[in-house]
Amino acid sequence: MIMRNTNFREPSKTHLVPKPERASTPPRGWNSYDSFCWIISEEEFLQNAELVSNRLKPHGYQYVVVDYLWYRRKVEGANTDSLGFDLIDEWGRPIPDPERWPSSKGGKGFSEVAKKVHSMGLKFGIHVMRGISLQAFNANTPILDIVKGSAYEESGRQWMAKDIGLKERTCAWMSHGFMSVNTKLEAGRAFLRSLYLQFAEWGVDFVKNDCVFGDDLDIDEITFVSEILRKLDRPILYSLSPGGNASPAMAKGVSGLVNMYRITGDDWDTWKDVVFHFDVTRNFSASKMIGAKGLLGRSWPDLDMLPFGWLTDPGSTEGPHRSCNLTLDEQRTQMTLWAIAKSPLMFGGDVRKLDKTTYNLITNPTLLGINSFSSNNMEFPYITGTKGSRSSQDLAEADVGSNGICSWIATGKKGEIYLAFFNLNSEKTVISANVADLAKVLPRKDLNNGASCKYREIWSGKFGVTKQLISIAVEKHSSTLFVLHCY
Numbered sequence: 419m420i421m422r423n424t425n426f427r428e429p430s431k432t433h434l435v436p437k438p439e440r441a442s443t444p445p446r447g448w449n450s451y452d453s454f455c456w457i458i459s460e461e462e463f464l465q466n467a468e469l470v471s472n473r474l475k476p477h478g479y480q481y482v483v484v485d486y487l488w489y490r491r492k493v494e495g496a497n498t499d500s501l502g503f504d505l506i507d508e509w510g511r512p513i514p515d516p517e518r519w520p521s522s523k524g525g526k527g528f529s530e531v532a533k534k535v536h537s538m539g540l541k542f543g544i545h546v547m548r549g550i551s552l553q554a555f556n557a558n559t560p561i562l563d564i565v566k567g568s569a570y571e572e573s574g575r576q577w578m579a580k581d582i583g584l585k586e587r588t589c590a591w592m593s594h595g596f597m598s599v600n601t602k603l604e605a606g607r608a609f610l611r612s613l614y615l616q617f618a619e620w621g622v623d624f625v626k627n628d629c630v631f632g633d634d635l636d637i638d639e640i641t642f643v644s645e646i647l648r649k650l651d652r653p654i655l656y657s658l659s660p661g662g663n664a665s666p667a668m669a670k671g672v673s674g675l676v677n678m679y680r681i682t683g684d685d686w687d688t689w690k691d692v693v694f695h696f697d698v699t700r701n702f703s704a705s706k707m708i709g710a711k712g713l714l715g716r717s718w719p720d721l722d723m724l725p726f727g728w729l730t731d732p733g734s735t736e737g738p739h740r741s742c743n744l745t746l747d748e749q750r751t752q753m754t755l756w757a758i759a760k761s762p763l764m765f766g767g768d769v770r771k772l773d774k775t776t777y778n779l780i781t782n783p784t785l786l787g788i789n790s791f792s793s794n795n796m797e798f799p800y801i802t803g804t805k806g807s808r809s810s811q812d813l814a815e816a817d818v819g820s821n822g823i824c825s826w827i828a829t830g831k832k833g834e835i836y837l838a839f840f841n842l843n844s845e846k847t848v849i850s851a852n853v854a855d856l857a858k859v860l861p862r863k864d865l866n867n868g869a870s871c872k873y874r875e876i877w878s879g880k881f882g883v884t885k886q887l888i889s890i891a892v893e894k895h896s897s898t899l900f901v902l903h904c905y
Contacts, residue, residue, distance in 0.1 A: 467540060475703070479763070484541050508559065510550060526868070544624045550579055560577075564611055632668075637671060637672065660684060669702065673710050679903045724753065794859075795826065825849070827859060827860070835871075841894060864905055869885070870884070876898050876900075
């Protein structure tokens with residue numbers, strides 16, 4: 419399919435009408451990776467999308483995203499880093515595997531899937547790797563000039579994949595997969611432009627650009643892709659992945675170019691993965707990165723998908739076949755941190771087997787309200803803790819790193835205060851905070867000396883009034899979340 423320049427524009431006065439802010443709140447949806455790895459089919463995807471529409475869309479889940487390798491043939495020998503099994507068009511661009519995605523036949527790409535997703539009231543997303551594939555590079559495919567609708571030519575010659583591919587910048591964790599393109603060359607920019615305009619032609623609303631951030635940082639590609647998306651008439655949210663060793667300093671260079679960006683490596687259903695996010699998330703909050711200016715809207719540090727419910731395994735060629743390994747307390751801890759840190763919420767489990775407990779967790783109205791509408795989200799350091807059954811009278815100042823406790827705080831639209839306690843220890847711990855210390859991070863009149871706070875804890879249902887100490891025994895790996903109204 420030769421794509422003409424139907425969605426691309428240069429800025430002009432006719433396009434200065436204010437448009438809705440993109441990602442004004444953390445994006446929310448479903449991603450296929452945790453339950454299907456790379457092998458999902460059109461039928462399986464649309465079955466999940468329909469259930470997202472019926473069950474999760476009323477709670478703000480609006481994106482359904484096909485994760486990676488949708489262009490790879492599911493045949494013997496194909497895996498997550500195999501070479502020669504991908505479907506590409508004459509211009510070297512990936513196209514869906516027609517055996518798994520039958521509606522893509524005849525050059526339709528994902529356009530039919532996108533139409534069905536849109537008819538469900540949802541938005542359609544896809545995963546894309548950095549640059550150009552090694553397969554296209556080896557085939558030395560020509561590059562599409564979207565203005566002319568023919569092969570790109572410059573300086574009296576036709577430019578090819580081998581002219582723009584940077585083989586020395588192959589994705590480190592998919593060495594047989596993809597490499598960066600030289601965006602300093604107009605031919606390299608022409609390839610990326612043709613790629614993302616094809617996505618727009620298909621009806622894509624969300625792009626997860628992988629192997630370009632964290633350890634894999636490719637600021638040149640991020641910058642140019644952002645420029646392409648900025649000029650499209652079709653709004654496409656721009657997400658970066660993964661985020662191994664990402665830092666706030668690194669993020670400051672890209673947050674204004676995107677709408678969400680991963681700040682850790684892949685998160686799976688292990689307690690070790692959950693705990694790893696606490697320090698990283700604190701650092702991004704302290705650097706004022708939550709909800710900072712982004713691509714035509716806001717940008718959000720992304721803690722990765724929620725691996726709850728019915729899942730597969732990393733790198734697997736088997737679909738969903740097992741339950742989440744996290745306990746319910748551990749899942750609540752993860753969901754509570756993701757919510758109060760205002761991470762995008764992308765559920766990863768197979769929605770066809772969404773159980774009531776998981777459903778109630780990911781649709782908890784208090785958590786979702788905090789995720790969308792709270793402010794002043796930060797770690798709250800003024801907590802004390804004691805392990806086991808010792809009295810709260812014996813509390814000592816706790817260092818989060820060595821004592822395994824943590825707290826976050828945020829404020830709501832109506833003045834309420836949200837206070838979360840996290841027990842990362844392997845035994846029950848009493849965690850406490852003084853009402854007077856809330857004013858150290860929230861300088862408000864209603865927290866002056868002698869303030870009283872009505873409280874409700876959302877998991878236990880406990881409620882009451884306190885003037886001094888907020889204290890509760892928290893089970894191992896568990897969390898509590900207080901909603902406070904102080905006066």
